[in-house]
Amino acid sequence: KIAGPVVWLTGVLHGDEPGGGAVIKKLFEELEKVELLKGSLQAFPIINESGLEKKVRELPETGEDLNRLFPGRLGGTIGEEITYQVWQTITASKPVLVLDLHNDWVNSIPYTLIDDQENMLADTYDKLKQIALATGLVVVQENIKTLGQTLSGSLTKSGIPALTLELGGAHVIDEKNVRIGVNAISRTLGQLGLITEKIFPEVKTLDVEVPLSSGVGVTTGKIFNYSDEPRPTMVGRLQILVKPGQMVKKGDLVAIIDNEEKLFATNKAIVLGFTDETIAQPGKEIL
Numbered sequence: 001k002i003a004g005p006v007v008w009l010t011g012v013l014h015g016d017e018p019g020g021g022a023v024i025k026k027l028f029e030e031l032e033k034v035e036l037l038k039g040s041l042q043a044f045p046i047i048n049e050s051g052l053e054k055k056v057r058e059l060p061e062t063g064e065d066l067n068r069l070f071p072g073r074l075g076g077t078i079g080e081e082i083t084y085q086v087w088q089t090i091t092a093s094k095p096v097l098v099l100d101l102h103n104d105w106v107n108s109i110p111y112t113l114i115d116d117q118e119n120m121l122a123d124t125y126d127k128l129k130q131i132a133l134a135t136g137l138v139v140v141q142e143n144i145k146t147l148g149q150t151l152s153g154s155l156t157k158s159g160i161p162a163l164t165l166e167l168g169g170a171h172v173i174d175e176k177n178v179r180i181g182v183n184a185i186s187r188t189l190g191q192l193g194l195i196t197e198k199i200f201p202e203v204k205t206l207d208v209e210v211p212l213s214s215g216v217g218v219t220t221g222k223i224f225n226y227s228d229e230p231r232p233t234m235v236g237r238l239q240i241l242v243k244p245g246q247m248v249k250k251g252d253l254v255a256i257i258d259n260e261e262k263l264f265a266t267n268k269a270i271v272l273g274f275t276d277e278t279i280a281q282p283g284k285e286i287l
Helices: 019-030 049-054 078-092 122-134 151-157 175-191
Strands: 006-011 040-044 097-104 111-114 138-141 162-169 236-240 253-257 261-264
Touching: 006 019, 006 078, 006 175, 019 040, 019 097, 019 162, 019 175, 078 151, 097 151, 097 175, 111 122, 122 162, 122 175, 151 162, 162 175
Parallel strands: 006 040, 006 097, 097 162, 111 138
Antiparallel strands: 111 162, 236 253, 253 261
């Protein structure tokens, strides 16, 4: 009833990533009990409905990846029409924040992703950094410049703050990750003054204990740089030796290919997740 910030949530741009829709549904159910103090929260819970029905990433009708088509195009392909309508609806409301909800590899932890700093205005990045840290998840800065036509990348380039939340593994709905996602979003709503109450008790976001001195989480304001190194140079059976959420040091053995090629951590890092594949391919990311 009171005017204030407009926040948007989007889910299931990729049809095999159902978690975002489940998070949005649960969050709106809980907000029936914890009403907004001001502003508005709006959502597209399921954008790629036919992809969700067929359990495929792309739009089944055309094979298009919707999250590589923004801001879309009026009179274009089916995918461009869908993304155009989503884009126009969101930007017309002049939101202060858009959270695009996704799932990652099956074996992965929830984390918050900020788009490449070079693709946005300095004040947009400063706002996003504070919001990202408020989610309470591991925060990672993207450095892949080919993702400019994602929803979050396109919005930040146009000056609208947007983040991607990768909420655990794809294909199935994990209730623990749903709760983690609801908590993360509720913390951002709290920071923006839309709500004051916590929706759920805290849920541990990492399966391993991580000391605060490591810089994981909000306490030290740490933002990690994304990396998909090391990559294999041969074909062979893949043996992963680390777990999602595990801290590794530079030089730690992280994977072995066919008992021949050994892969070592290139930096001190936290493992976000590892591939669903059992056979390694030369040059293809595994971690």
